[in-house]
Amino acid sequence: MLSILYRDDELIAINKPSNLLVHKTELDFFEKEFALQQLRDQIGQHVYPIHRLDKATSGALLFALNSEMARLMSDAFATRQVDKRYLALVRGWPAEAGVIDHPLSIRQDDVDPRTPIDHKAPQQATTQYQRLAQFSLDWAVDKYPTSRYALLALTPITGRRHQIRRHLKHLSHPIIGDSTYGKGRHNRAFAEAFEVDRLLLACTGLAFTHPRSQQKISLNCPLTGDFAHVLLQLGAQSALEAAQIEWLPPQVSCPRRRNIWV
DSSP: OOEEEEEOSSEEEEEEOTTOBSSOOGGGTTOOOBHHHHHHHHHTSOOEEOSOOOTTOEEEEEEESSHHHHHHHHHHHHTTOSEEEEEEEEESOOOSEEEEEOOBOOOGGGSOTTSOOOTTOOBOOEEEEEEEEEEEESOBSSSSSSEEEEEEEEEESSOOTTHHHHHHHHTTOOBTTOTTTSOHHHHHHHHHHHOOOSOOEEEEEEEEEOTTTOOEEEEEOOBOHHHHHHHHHHTOHHHHHHTTOOBOOOSOOOOOOOOOBO
16 A cells, blocks of 8 residues: 555646556556556546656655646646755765755656657756765775765755656766766665665655645655665664655664675
8 A cells, every 4th residue: 555645636646666667658558556546546546747756766756636736736746846855865975065956858758658758868967965974884885894885865956757766877976876877886885785686765755836726735755665774774773864864764673784795
């Protein structure tokens, strides 16, 4: 059952698990489970997608309960009236804070497959980030005897496809578990050491003005399951609390294994 974060007469938000598509897509033709379908069946009511999270990304996902509200909120996302907060575990130690201002080319999977695209026309893309914690693990994954990782809070100003993932690759600090833009050896090391095989990226919150009531809505989405498990094993509790990021202890916790060579 999906965890519901917020609901009123026209909007509903859930905590989407990792590895669940928002809705059916030709890009993953054989997938049979979708957040839209599961939520519709759970509440017994039609729901309308407003925005999307990557299949591998977990966290706050907002739906409308009627077509008019879907249009109003889609416009709010398109005109950057919705603040989005993300959390990611990355390779290396980025600067304490920064702005990634790097245009991103349009990918064919961003548009209808029948629509030709101009690969020479990148779109403006901006992401702000802050380093919340950094870790050094005593395993050799690359050529060094230890490996460095960092926990980042991120705010995408624009909304390009895979923006955070592509921006962090551009910064040479890819997200752990990213099979497309990341480093396979580090992904495999985490999968073995922490028994987690997913993209360590989550949407931890959304903030916007309700189009109907004009009330300020702030949705907080706690970290759960395998992502929370990894951060607790790394000792990131104080960093999460300092950043006022909610987390729920995983049901099963296993000790971290050290001295991993990949």
